[in-house]
Amino acid sequence: MDYKTFEELLKINKTTVYRVSKDTGIAASTLSDWKNGRSAPKADKIRILAQYFGVSTDYMLGGSRAGLGSSLDSARIPIIGEIRAGSPIITNESILGYEHADVEDRDEYFYLRVQGDSMKNIGMIDGSLVLFRKQQYAEDGEIVACLVGGDSATVKRFRRAKKTIYLMPENEDYQPIKLTTDDFESGEARILGVACEIKIKL
Numbered sequence: 001m002d003y004k005t006f007e008e009l010l011k012i013n014k015t016t017v018y019r020v021s022k023d024t025g026i027a028a029s030t031l032s033d034w035k036n037g038r039s040a041p042k043a044d045k046i047r048i049l050a051q052y053f054g055v056s057t058d059y060m061l062g063g064s065r066a067g068l069g070s071s072l073d074s075a076r077i078p079i080i081g082e083i084r085a086g087s088p089i090i091t092n093e094s095i096l097g098y099e100h101a102d103v104e105d106r107d108e109y110f111y112l113r114v115q116g117d118s119m120k121n122i123g124m125i126d127g128s129l130v131l132f133r134k135q136q137y138a139e140d141g142e143i144v145a146c147l148v149g150g151d152s153a154t155v156k157r158f159r160r161a162k163k164t165i166y167l168m169p170e171n172e173d174y175q176p177i178k179l180t181t182d183d184f185e186s187g188e189a190r191i192l193g194v195a196c197e198i199k200i201k202l
Contacts, residue, residue: 003035005060009053013076014106023095024048052076054100075106079129081113099199101131108134110193112145114155119143121170128200130155132193143195148177153192165189 010016021028026045033039041049043057050057054076079096096113103109114128122143124130130145138144138158145155146167156167156177165184167177183189 006034006049009055013053015076020049020052024052052098054098075101075103077101077103077106077109077111077131079111079113099129101197109196110134112153112155118169118171118174119155123200124155124170124198125200128198130195131197131199133196134193136191138191138194145192145195147190147192148179149188155195158191
């Protein structure tokens with residue numbers, strides 16, 4: 001592996017050796033050994049890093065940038081399938097993968113892989129990746145990731161009528177989820193983020 005390429009990817013993705021080590025499971029000492037020429041990375045580690053940065057193994061080896069696309073100008077955001085413990089705390093166990101997004105502060109965003117078709121009328125089909133900005137409030141009409149009942153995350157349109165909150169589906173086959181402002185004050189329900197973008201892989 002060309003270590004200069006690795007350092008360039010660190011800079012582009014605004015990350016550190018420590019964070020890469022934590023996210024990939026590759027020991028920081030191993031990365032240091034590569035940097036100082038004490039050892040050479042094996043093919044499986046190169047593949048892990050290539051997937052992590054969203055580039056080809058050829059690129060990691062100092063080869064062509066072909067196919068790299070716009071990822072050089074975007075941040076890597078973790079994809080999670082479940083949200084638990086009251087907030088979008090992202091751990092190695094919860095990460096399904098990574099996707100690039102054009103955002104400035106990647107720590108303020110997460111992707112959620114949507115299951116089901118309750119929001120299909122706005123193009124959010126089963127398997128869609130939805131980018132969310134972390135926040136605990138929403139304006140009327142925004143699409144939110146909301147924790148309901150402590151550990152079950154749902155994606156719905158946020159509607160408020162005085163002290164009543166409706167989480168509205170975008171599919172006539174589903175019923176709204178009715179909550180109150182008291183549910184949010186008690187922690188029974190909690191907004192985790194507001195949707196910014198939908199990505200669908202064909």
